[in-house]
Amino acid sequence: xxxxxxxxxxxxxxxxxxxxxxxxxxxxxxxxxxxxxxxxxxxxxxxxxxxxxxxxxxxxxxxxxxxxxxxxxxxxxxxxxxxxxxxxxxxxxxxxxxxxxxxxxxxxxxxxxxxxxxxxxxxxxxxxxxxxxxxxxxxxxxxxxxxxxxxxxxxxxxxxxxxxxxxxxxxxxxxxxxxxxxxxxxxxxxxxxxxxxxxxxxxxxxxxxxxxxxxxxxxxxxxxxxxxxxxxxxxxxxxxxxxxxxxxxxxxxxxxxxxxxxxxxxxxxxxxxxxxxxxxxxxxxxxxxxxxxxxxxxxxxxxxxxxxxxxxxxxxxxxxxxxxxxxxxxxxxxxxxxxxxxxxxxxxxxxxxxxxxxxxxxxxxxxxxxxxxxxxxxxxxxxxxxxxxxxxxxxxxxxxxxxxxxxxxxxxxxxxxxxxxxxxxxxxxxxxxxxxxxxxxxxxxxxxxxxxxx
Amino acid sequence: xxxxxxxxxxxxxxxxxxxxxxxxxxxxxxxxxxxxxxxxxxxxxxxxxxxxxxxxxxxxxxxxxxxxxxxxxxxxxxxxxxxxxxxxxxxxxxxxxxxxxxxxxxxxxxxxxxxxxxxxxxxxxxxxxxxxxxxxxxxxxxxxxxxxxxxxxxxxxxxxxxxxxxxxxxxxxxxxxxxxxxxxxxxxxxxxxxxxxxxxxxxxxxxxxxxxxxxxxxxxxxxxx
Numbered sequence: 001x002x003x004x005x006x007x008x009x010x011x012x013x014x015x016x017x018x019x020x021x022x023x024x025x026x027x028x029x030x031x032x033x034x035x036x037x038x039x040x041x042x043x044x045x046x047x048x049x050x051x052x053x054x055x056x057x058x059x060x061x062x063x064x065x066x067x068x069x070x071x072x073x074x075x076x077x078x079x080x081x082x083x084x085x086x087x088x089x090x091x092x093x094x095x096x097x098x099x100x101x102x103x104x105x106x107x108x109x110x111x112x113x114x115x116x117x118x119x120x121x122x123x124x125x126x127x128x129x130x131x132x133x134x135x136x137x138x139x140x141x142x143x144x145x146x147x148x149x150x151x152x153x154x155x156x157x158x159x160x161x162x163x164x165x166x167x168x169x170x171x172x173x174x175x176x177x178x179x180x181x182x183x184x185x186x187x188x189x190x191x192x193x194x195x196x197x198x199x200x201x202x203x204x205x206x207x208x209x210x211x212x213x214x215x216x217x218x219x220x221x222x223x224x225x226x227x228x229x230x231x232x233x234x235x236x237x238x239x240x241x242x243x244x245x246x247x248x249x250x251x252x253x254x255x256x257x258x259x260x261x262x263x264x265x266x267x268x269x270x271x272x273x274x275x276x277x278x279x280x281x282x283x284x285x286x287x288x289x290x291x292x293x294x295x296x297x298x299x300x301x302x303x304x305x306x307x308x309x310x311x312x313x314x315x316x317x318x319x320x321x322x323x324x325x326x327x328x329x330x331x332x333x334x335x336x337x338x339x340x341x342x343x344x345x346x347x348x349x350x351x352x353x354x355x356x357x358x359x360x361x362x363x364x365x366x367x368x369x370x371x372x373x374x375x376x377x378x379x380x381x382x383x384x385x386x387x388x389x390x391x392x393x394x395x396x397x398x399x400x401x402x403x404x405x406x407x408x409x410x411x412x413x414x415x416x417x418x419x420x421x422x423x424x425x426x427x428x429x430x431x432x433x434x435x436x437x438x439x440x441x442x443x444x445x446x447x448x449x450x451x452x453x454x
Numbered sequence: 455x456x457x458x459x460x461x462x463x464x465x466x467x468x469x470x471x472x473x474x475x476x477x478x479x480x481x482x483x484x485x486x487x488x489x490x491x492x493x494x495x496x497x498x499x500x501x502x503x504x505x506x507x508x509x510x511x512x513x514x515x516x517x518x519x520x521x522x523x524x525x526x527x528x529x530x531x532x533x534x535x536x537x538x539x540x541x542x543x544x545x546x547x548x549x550x551x552x553x554x555x556x557x558x559x560x561x562x563x564x565x566x567x568x569x570x571x572x573x574x575x576x577x578x579x580x581x582x583x584x585x586x587x588x589x590x591x592x593x594x595x596x597x598x599x600x601x602x603x604x605x606x607x608x609x610x611x612x613x614x615x616x617x618x619x620x621x622x623x624x625x626x627x628x629x630x631x632x633x634x635x636x637x638x639x640x641x642x643x644x645x646x647x648x649x650x651x652x653x654x655x656x657x658x659x660x661x662x663x664x665x666x667x668x669x670x671x672x673x674x675x676x677x678x679x
Contacts, residue, residue: 033555198458206544219547230460243464243601244643245677 001135002404003392008059008452015169016056024055024397027166034158052445053159054396058407058427062177062453068140068411069421071321072129074311076413079147079298080124081314087114087123087294097313098306102330105381106303107351108148108296110259112266116283119193123292126150126186126254127413128426131321132391141324141389143408145304146353147295149256152426152440153182153412154213157220159448160424177451179424182412183220189416190221190252193288197251198240199223200231204257204273209441214256223254233277236284252288253278259293301350301384302328325387329380338376338385342369345385346436347376355439360388388436394447396429405429408438409449423451457601459548461678464605466545468672471609473538474557478586479617480506480529481579484522488576491515503529505620519575524568531582532568535561548602553592560585601642605676608638612668619662628660639671646671 032050060068085091086103093100103109128150130143160179164171190199201223203214218225224240231250232239239247255262261271266279281287297303305326308319327334327345338345342361349357359372376383393404410426413419427449428438438444483502490498492515499518503510508527512518523531542549542557549557563582567574593606611634618628632648639646649657652667 030555033558034551206540211543215543215546224458224460225463225547226460227462230462240458241460243459243461243676248458 001390001393002395003133003135003138006059006061007454008061011174011452011454012057012059012170012450015173019167019169023166027055027162030162030166031159034162051155051440052431052443053155054398054429054445054447056395056397056402057163057448057450058394058409059450059452060409062451064140065177065423065451067320068131071140071319072411072413072421073419074315074317074320075129075142075145075307076124076127076415076419078311078314079127079145079307080122080415082310083123083147083292083295083298084117084121085314086297088117090114092310092313095313097309098303099330102302102381103297106297106300108259108294108298108300110294110296113283113294118282118292119195119285119288122189122193122415123147123295124298124413124415125189125193125290125292127291127415128152128410129413130408130410132389132408135390135392140321140409141391142304142307142321143324143389144301144353145298145307146410147291147298149258149291150410150412151210151213151256152410152428152446153422154216154220155446156424156426156448157182158216159446163448174450175453177423179422182422182424183217183222185414185416185420185422186217186254187221187223189414190223190254190288190290192416193290194251195286195288197238197249197287199252199254200226200240200250202226202228202231202253202255202257202275204261208256210256217254221254228273228275231275231278233275233281236277236281236286238275238278238281238287250287252290254290259296262289262293299353301348302330302381305384324389327385329376329383329385334385335376335380339373342373342385344388346388347372348384348386350382350384355437355442355444358437360436362388391436394427394429396445396447403433405431405433406436406438407447425449459601459605461676463545463548463602464676465678466541467548467602467605468609468612468676470538470541470545470549470557471606471611472613473534473541473609474586474589475610475613476529476617477531477534477538478583479614480522481583481586483617483621484519485576485579487522488515488519491518503527516575519579523564523574523578530568531564535564545602548600549606550592550595553589556585556588556592560589604638604641608635608642608672611635611638612672615668616665619660619664625660632664635668639675643675646674 031053082092092098093103124147128146131140132143134141157179201214201218203211203225205227215225226240230241232241238250240250241247257273260267261274263274263276263278264271265276282289282293304323305328308323311317311319327338329335329338345361347359347361364372391406394407395402396405407427407429412422412425427447428444429447430438431443431445487498487502499510499512506529508529510521510525512521539557539561542554546554560582566572567578611631615628615631636648639648648667648671656664656667
């Protein structure tokens, strides 16, 4: 189902109708040339592929975006307070808002870091919050919080740059919010938490799925792109190894790898992409890590359930943006509901991401439902269930014709001295009609997002 | 000019310069040999590739082009280009964006020539040379101000000398390029000099062994731990 067309959409289509359709091919080849790639490992093989993209932008009115912005600032502020509290006093647990065992059973909760507070008490530096617009009431709904290593911001930057080159008419004639400030927002956040030294982006390397993005962002934010062995820890301080043998101290690391691979001396000893001794330097307060170690607990889909409660608890405010109606089989009442209504629910594995571990009740066979019920009963903490949200489709120009595809929206929220929401985001669409999974790792494509006013 | 750079990026910029120059230099030589093979010297292609330590067999000028570009040998352009592209991806943040785009386009061109069905003619070679020209031009437009640019330039110059020494080209021009190499190296590390500790007969006569002096200096320039 498509969102109701507004005057903003009409303005777009009026200009689009005047465009030479050959320019769409030009658009495609320009994007290919600049290699907006997403790498995949499939059946043990490394596949380098262009990320599918669409030329029709998603349009969000400035007024509507302003409400999203307020809601996201509120949410990320609360999540940062939650993480800081959880790893220090854990008042939210002591006050009975979140059950203790629920926290302790979250795989992303790292009890070794209890008692440590990072630079300037900022933990949620760069956040990707996934939303959809519910067609039943026209409200935006939060589907997921990504507070570890959210990716994708470079794609809208690249497509916008291409758009401006190939189709300048839109930007000359419409009031579209500029987006080039994203690298500056990141740099400001890095500088704010920097403990003294240069900024670097730590990448697992050339064969990571988001290497394109790591390289692009490092360039844009003026930081060095490094692999683990290009950093060294000496006396609990992190140094960048320059080509001429000089060592330069590092003050902030935008890490693009999961905690468990970050330091083989502390986490997974087999990690070849981590920096030995990095955690020690971090705990000594000699380097800032973006995002903080231990944020994985808030990406747990079970913890997501409690975010509205966190907002009320820490900020004494009502949540501006709502969660999808969610049930925790961990609680008996919710377990009963899930067992009785599984056919209409979406079941998610709390520790999975990227569209993995998501099952749609309506597409399961009776035997699969029975098996799933048994699995949930055996491991109730491992799953959440959500009402299926009929979110809006977006118009996409695929196979030379306009087609409707389900689309979500990942907003980027950056926390430094203040919390800032980027005036853009990653609109992801499903490649197949009717498919609800839009993630890049599930074959989804992306398109630009224009925040516009009349 | 002081610029922070990992050894990996420094090395990638250097090798990007080398691979691009290797392709450019070889394409010019292929063009010359192609013309000779038509009606002057049927063995011109064989003689050229012998200097690259490659045994190449062909039945016509056109067949020579095919074998040179996509034959199964160390100078296969599809493979050379993949190496260049890989180095460009690693050092992307330091390359002019237009130059990067043209490297991707050049890769597409050479990969498309690798399929048996594709027909290769001098137009393709001209097109490839034009793209390489654009890459040099786009990058030079930045001005050689940063260390990364000097590594790129260094790679280009080293490859030029390599080809000239292999082909036994005129010494005075090679001498000039060697001096340019030294200037680039001194910009990156004033204490290094390719002629230090280099046997005098290498400097006087410029045998291919001169490359050893260059490589020894570059090993001191990029410190890989």
